[in-house]
């Protein structure tokens with residue numbers, strides 16, 4: 221599904237990614253781990269085309285990934301570290317928008333609101349949410365739409381204990397459904413429960 225070949229990236233004279241290669245098959249999860257500042261977010265951004273790598277390649281199903289292609293965006297659900305929301309669009313409207321863009325049913329919006337514990341704040345605007353609720357909205361935006369590749373940057377952040385338990389089971393279910401999962405994490409328990417392999421930066 222996803223193949224990363226010798227990806228390199230520097231910011232100015234500072235090398236961040238120094239030749240990374242790995243693969244993620246459908247139904248597999250790969251964890252990206254490493255200390256603060258080691259390049260996890262940068263790598264995930266390069267995977268989805270939110271950042272340009274200097275050399276190397278990212279292939280999806282054997283073809284160089286083109287983030288401007290509708291087919292790549294239809295395949296890929298991502299929650300990166302700089303997620304942002306329209307300040308005047310409510311929680312439920314954000315999810316309806318995602319569902320509509322990707323051809324999901326209206327019913328899936330109610331299901332995901334319930335699953336992420338967001339039903340009670342469905343009509344609130346993002347600035348009124350707690351930071352954990354805003355993070356849940358980001359996760360909900362990934363799960364309300366079809367996906368073959370799921371890219372998550374520290375999905376555990378700001379989740380309460382029940383939320384982390386839910387996340388572990390959700391990511392296992394994603395694998396069981398054949399989704400290829402790449403996630404950066406500082407949560408060793410999550411990594412051990414979900415990842416088939418880890419890439420250490």
Ligand SMILES: Nc1ncnc2c1ncn2[C@@H]1O[C@H](COP(=O)(O)OP(=O)(O)OP(=O)(O)O)[C@@H](O)[C@H]1O
Pocket residue numbers: 231236254255256257258259260261262263
């Ligand atoms: N846009 C940017 N311009 C310049 N340097 C950057 C930029 N983005 C990240 N960096 C630098 O690249 C390095 C890797 O940052 P990155 O955010 O990828 O690390 P990380 O592993 O995700 O860290 P954390 O665990 O703290 O989230 C850091 O030294 C950071 O300062």
